[in-house]
Amino acid sequence: MMQHVPEAATGKSVAVPEFSWQAHSVLVVDDEEGMRSFLERALRPRCGLVESAPDVEHAMRLMARLHFDLLILHIALPGKSGLDWLHELREDGFTGDVILITAFADLDTAINALRGGASDFILKPFRVDQILNSIKNCFQRAHLARENFVLRRQLAGLSVDIDGLVGASSCMDQLRGVLRRVAQTPSTVLLLGESGTGKEVAARALHRMSPRAQRPFVPLNCAAIAADLIESELFGHVKGAFTGATDSRNGLFYYAHGGTLFLDEVSELPLPQQSRLLRVLEERRLRPVGSEREIPVDVRIVAASNRDLAAEVAAGRFRQDLYFRLAVMEIVIPPLRERAEDIPELVRHFMNLLTVQLGMAPLALSHGLLAQLASYTWPGNVRELRNFIERSLILGGFPVDALSARGDMLNAALAMPLEEVEKRHILRMLEACGGNKSEAARRLGVSRKTLERKCAEWSETGA
Incomplete structure (x- = not known):
């Protein structure tokens, strides 16, 4: 018997199974x-x-x-x-x-x-x-x-499209085929791709097509949690385990029991926590922080990164054994510029989704407008396109001139080395945010840790 909980983003319901x-x-x-x-x-x-x-x-x-x-x-x-x-x-x-x-x-x-x-x-x-x-x-x-905790987490992340992977391009058809085949196995999966390509959407699709579909899907952005709290967030802790631990607390592995734990930006995990994660993956047991007890876990891990993990291993920032353990199946999510034929369908999809969420009337879509949107390179990928549609609905029109200006800047940047383009973009964002690194990192779609590492690298080289 199933309970069905309405999902605010789509009006559909999420099946919540009775306990076992x-x-x-x-x-x-x-x-x-x-x-x-x-x-x-x-x-x-x-x-x-x-x-x-x-x-x-x-x-x-x-x-x-x-x-x-x-x-x-x-x-x-x-x-x-x-x-x-x-x-x-x-x-x-x-x-x-x-x-x-x-x-x-x-x-x-x-x-x-x-x-x-x-x-x-x-x-x-x-x-x-x-x-x-x-x-x-x-x-x-x-x-x-446990189910209420998972549902609250899902409702808190309604900005993520959970309707599925949109697009009829050959690369999207191929991606869906791979996900459908991998979903039936218990293997860990590593999703790679640029920021904003839809790695969490792919992870949710993989979960929905798997035998674990009626169990929880629990996402965690590893870059969004302070390094000294990530272990407690994942594995839980007992009362008194550290300063401020006034009560015992279950970790996300507990809440994902029987289902899928999605570790986004897994490259941001500190090395000590990488070691703990590897042990849990190998032994299927975990020990909450400060506890002597080991708890059995039944969780499928899907990890994601917008960075080259093999390069992170070579640089000593990511454990090689954990990389091999996560990358049993490695799937690359294509950037939007490689599937421009999907842009009109994505525009219509986001228009339908966001008009409901924002309570606004849809905007008219002409062939000329869709062609103009399809010709833009969308460096922020699907996330940037979605944000553009949301901003257009709020403004009551499509600010295509802004896209053209950004496209001109991108064309001018083609003559520069990639590192210089990246540096200029980050510095402009820092200036726009008044030097606030947390806000700049949020707007750039990276972790503060990544931003600080980039700035430190430029300082060391004198660039």
């Missing part, structure tokens, strides 16, 4: 061997991992090695009581569900348990269907929290 029991793990903590055996028999055919322990000490040792989504915890345990341990778990940042069970309880105990962070409170003896319903409710809440 097999995706969850349970730890039973009870001093009665018969109860442990009863719960293990009931849960092992359903859940991905079921372990049991007779007391808190044994349970803590299991939790140091394994990740559990749910604890079924008896209150009256030898040594430390289940209720006391529940309070400690919550103080230490454990975010999983906890079902408390007991043979003797009064109203005060139940209230104390729920205030302490218990997800449910069940009296012994109980029926199998009673405990299974309680567990199912916990799993469904966790599943919905």
Whole structure:
């Protein structure tokens, strides 16, 4: 059974699958061997991992090695009581569900348990269907929290066209064919291409055509996260792992479980985090920052870069072993200038999409205008074309004169070395932004780290 959530960008719906029991793990903590055996028999055919322990000490040792989504915890345990341990778990940042069970309880105990962070409170003896319903409710809440996180991320990125790859040119037909074939495999994919060519669109298309289509697609721009936070963003962290870590937090690998994690601008990952990523890809397990526990992960990685990763490897800025691990399938997204015949279709596509988003009437499209747009080289690729259509709708007309002026500048620049053209363009943007490197990097469509590296290179050479 599927839930369907409306998607604001297109008016279509996104299918959100119900949870899978097999995706969850349970730890039973009870001093009665018969109860442990009863719960293990009931849960092992359903859940991905079921372990049991007779007391808190044994349970803590299991939790140091394994990740559990749910604890079924008896209150009256030898040594430390289940209720006391529940309070400690919550103080230490454990975010999983906890079902408390007991043979003797009064109203005060139940209230104390729920205030302490218990997800449910069940009296012994109980029926199998009673405990299974309680567990199912916990799993469904966790599943919905995960899906809501993914949907919020998708809604935050509505500027990205998720309708699919637009264009009937031969290179786009070839690209769709390659993506369709690769989608059916579990292999990692590396998408290469200039900024603005639509690498994330290709990644989403690959996900939609894959067996993981009904699971989450979680994107991350590696250049947009500070170097000291990227590890926590990817793998999560436990409470107290670093200054400011006041609570435990799941990473994006957790939210992408069963689906696809898209790592855009993967070349911007610092070398230490490249090493951590490589280990996760090879072992299919991760360890949150500050934790001793390893968590199994089932995630397909699709990475993207607008830089030559082989050159980055040669320069010592990217690990060779990670490059080979990511580039199992390497796919190049063509620039817009190599598929100019697709421009009229793209113009109409963005016109239809943006008039809905902006609530504006469409502009008239003549053959002469489409021919003029098709003759422009679009150095910013599809992203620049989309921005041009959006700006035209806001202005109420197409500022084609501005395109002509920019085209003249490009023609004049052909006589210059590429490095000089790049330098002049960056310096002009820095000047336009009053020296604000973050804003200049945003307008240029690169990371601040990339911009600072370019400026440092010019400073070292005296250029």
